Structure formats: structure tokens, C-alpha cells
Amino acid sequence: MRHNESVDLSPRRGRPPKGEARLSRETIVDAALQLIDDDGIDALSMRSVARQLSSDPKSLYNHVGGIDDLLDAVAERLLGSITAPELTGDLRTDLRAIAFAFRAGTLNHRAAAPLILTRQLTSMASLAPVNTALAAMHCAGFSTDDAVHLMRATLAALVGTLLREVNAVPTFGIANTEAIAKRESDLAGSELSAVVEVAPQLARFDADAEFRYTVEFLIDGVIARRPSTVTD
Template structure:
């Protein structure tokens, strides 16, 4: 109809721009990832799901990388800081468990929260919690950072395997275990054959727990060893004599 505006005027925000916010855009992106995976998300697809003009999203997010970072930070922000007990093993386990819970709650988004570099307060909260536990246990700031990086690398690998890929040597499918065990036992490799029964089975929760316990054992041993090296040798008692 003549005289009726069908498009926004230049400089005027889209009709529904007032309804948009960074939080709502992140919500829409996370919902899309949960249902279709990271590859299904683009600025255009998120805008379409919100019945919005794609250009209007740029008033709230800088682009797709910023949006994916925001999704990762949203998930990490849900972790919170587990209550400290003063027991180093229990406190490190609690941080790892909280990280795993957040990851498994949004499996399709796991590669984001496990591989993107975070700089916001929400994204750095698990880092701060872990460093605090390590330093309070006696690690130097430098050693705490090395331990943190080792811890994260191993934990990320374990969780990516759990949420995004089948186990290399094992399965949780009961019907497949016997066949897999037979294949391994007849592979012609002695060590593999001897371990065929264990290799054929994969329990994600048990593997995760073993990984965390192993990492904490290593961290505590490293801290104790460094502390021992820092203790100065006691001077020998002076010899008394003529």
C-alpha cells in the first residue's frame, strides 16, 4: 500500500531491535548449538531464529567469534566456585567435577568451552579457583601455572573423548565388547592381547575419575617435592674438642 513503510529508515533500529540483548542472542545461539551443533550457528541463522535482522545482532555482539566466546563464557559462568574445604585433593576434584558437569550439560558446545581462550570474569573463574587451591597447597605462582596447564590439557582431552568421539580401544556397548576383545586378543601383539579384556571396555566416568586422580597425585607430588627442595640444609653442629 502506498505511503506505508515496509523497511526501517536509515539510522533507525529494526522494528524488534528493542527486544534484542546480548543475553538473548547468546541464549538463542546456545539453543541452536544444543540442537544442531556448532557448525549450524551463524549470525544469520541466530537472527532468523529470533525473527531479527542479522545486522541488528552486531549492536550486541562483534561477530560470530565474539558470539561463540560468549556462549562458552555463559556455560563456564554456570560453574560457580565450589566451596573450599581446605583439603587440596577434595578442592581440586570439586573444580574438575564442576567443569565436567558444565561440559556434559551442553555436549555439542563442549569444543567451545574446552578449546577457546577466555578473558572474562566468568571464563577465568575456574582458572582462578584452581590456581588458588594450588598456591594455598604450597605451589609457587609459576609452578601453579604449569600444573594448571597440565591439568587442563589432560582434562580437556578426557572430556573431548567423552563427549565428541568414540574411545580408541574400547566401547560401552555390551554387544560389541566380546567381538572387540576377540579382535584385540588375536591381533598378534602380546601386550595388547594380554590387556584385551580391559581394552575392549570403556567406562567414561571411570576413565574421567582415573584421569583426575592421576593428575592430582602428580600435582601433590610436585608440590611436595618443590617444598622439600626449598628447605635449606641444617648446618652441622660444631665439633667440640681440644
Template sequence: MTEPRRGRPRTPLLSRESIVAATLQVIDVEGVGAVGMRSVARALGVDAKSLYNHVDGKDGLLDAVAEQLLGGLVLPEPTGDARRDLHAIADAFRSRALTHPAAAPLVLTRQLSSLEGLAPVDAVLAVLLAAGASAQESVHLLRMLLATLIGTLLREVSAAPAFGGDERARREALQASGLSAVVRTAPYIAEFDRAAEFEYTVDLAITAVLDRIERQRSGPRSS
């Protein structure tokens, strides 16, 4: 019987996909701040230098993760109902961003030059143009919607309830603050329903956008 050859263990086959998967593993366990060529190389069991054949340093790792997460975004088919379509795009974006909550800030804040970053932009612009907004106005409205969506999602993945603890403890702390407006609204400030906050914020933003489009289509009213 032939004995197996002895020698150095084989180096795992590297690819951009395997590197992204290892980077996500590091992020899920230790957070974005732990990402680096060495930490990802350790997760893969390879020398850090070998990663440079596939990514350009730490920024390359973070961009690759953001691109993969955005690339997995499944955009809904348009229905022709602007409110429903904008809400569906926002829901799809949220669902994808929260696939890896610790990595969500990468999807939400990194400036990507790849087509992955343009797909949701194109989907929103198409809805706005179909609703009657001009090209220039569509871009302004897009930026407002993105700022609102990104802001509420960043708060969802990063923020903690005021004063911590359970809802009852938060409410009691707020009511004892001595600040009249805070005391009056304490039961509601103490609530911390991420999904409900997202729904409220997105619905309000979409309502503002559609109202503005309708006013501009109607033109100035005669006195």
C-alpha cells in the same frame, strides 16, 4: 470494536542473552559447525544484520556461549584438603562443560579475555598455593592440571569406542587383531566408561601434583 492494526510482525526483542540461548539451540541440534550469524538469526526470527548490535560475528557468538557456560560454573567452597578441593573443582568444571555436550569444546578450547575464564584458574591456584607450592611452581602445576582436565573432557565428548559396536563386539575385534599387547588387554580396551575414565585421570593427575609439592617442600634428601 476496534480492529487490531495490521502491518509487519513485530521483531522479537534482542539481547545478548537471547542470542546466546539461540546459539546454544543451534549447537544442541546441529553442532558447533552450524553456528553462524544467519543460522542464529533464523532461530530468533530476525535479520542477521540485527545481531551485530550485540555480537561481533561468528567468533563473537562462540565467545559469548563459552563465557555464559563458564560464568555459570559454581565453584565449591574450599575445605583446606587439597586433594578434595582440586577434585571438587574438576567435578564442577566437568558438570558445567557437559551441560551442553556439543558446546563443551568451546568451553574447553577457546581463549577468553573475560573474567569468566579466570575464576577456575584462580580457584586452582589458591589450592596449590595453600598446599605449599611456590607461585612459579603453582603456575606450572595449574597448566598441567588444565591440560589433563581439558584433554580427558574433550575425549569424553568427542571420542567413540574403538571399533564401535557393543562391548562384546569390540572385545572380539580387538582379540582378533593379532597384536599381542592389544589382545592381552582387549577386555579393558573394550570398556568405555566415560565417568570412570575421568575419575581415574583426574585422581592420577592430582596425586602427581601433590606428590611433587610434598617433595619440593621436603627439599633434597641427604645421601
């Protein structure tokens, strides 16, 4: 070696582990959502996501704060995919469109739906559906207090309905033919007069019909509380 040649004595960094170079918050959320779609929320962990990405679990922490942060990020991804409808100024039309857009976005990744429906989120993505609902209430002439109360009550009812829909075995209604027959027989033999009377209906569960009924019921309630000074 020539005396005038400089020698680089700084430590050389090796290549990052396979997969680490392409890690980002977005790719981690993609992998987490795929795992949930395939195996359910219970299968999700930092290790399972790392395996999916062929990475060291420790590398994930450079992009997400931990499993709770990752679950929030997945929920926010799904909420961000919901396309808010353009408001028409007709309260019934607008509330119906908002409700069905929320359902479509929630059920687009059915296994992940509970994340949207149960986690407390504060991001702008999570507030977008709320903003659209409040805007519809404002256009309809509701006070700010009434708009917030009605929005919260409506959202709570929709969340409850959707949680029931994504539940594999709803408490009071199912879709499997054999299970329906057994459930109806059990209800008919319950000796509870009101339950016996509606046993055939109570044993069945039509998710689309249930959601439509709930939405119209909620909209009727909202419109009934509309300020009397406002006319269509």
C-alpha cells in the same frame, strides 16, 4: 490545516522488524546455545540464529561482532555457570571438587562442550576456575611457578579427558554393546601382544570411571610435588 500548526517533516521511523526490538547480546547467546543443543555447533551461523529470533541477520551485528565473537560468548556463558567450590584447605579434597565442578559445567550442554575445551578465552568468566585452582595450590604451599605449571598440566589432562568423553566414538573405548563386541574382536586379532592382552578392557569406555581415575592420578602427581616443608 491551520497556518499556526507546525508540520513535522522529519522522517518517521517504522517499527523494527519482528524480533529486532527484543534483541540483546544475552538473547542472541540464548538462541545460539539452544541451536547448539538441538543441532550441534556445525549448525550455528549468524543466519541460523537470526531465524531462531525472527530477525534480520544484520541486526545481530549490533550486539555481537560475528560468529567467532558469538562462539566465545557461548563458551563464556557456560564457564560462568560453573560454581567454584569453597576451598577446605585439604588439597586432595579441593582439587577433586574443582575437577568435578569443571566437568559438570562442561557437560551441562554436551554439544557445546568443545567450545569450553578448545577456545582461547580471556574474560573474567574464563579465569574463574583457574583462579580457584591457583588458590588451592597457593594454600598448599606451592611456589607461584609450580602452581602455574601444575595448574596448566592438570587442566590440559582434564580437557583431554573431557574431549574424549564428548566424542561420539572414543578412539580406544566405546559404550555401545554391539560395537564393544566388534571392537574387542578386532583388538584381539591385532597380533599386538600388549593390545591383545587388554582387549576386553580397551574395547570398553566408562566415562565416569575414566574421569575419576584421571582426577585421582593427577592429584597424586600434584601431591607428590608438594613442598616437603608443608605438612597436612
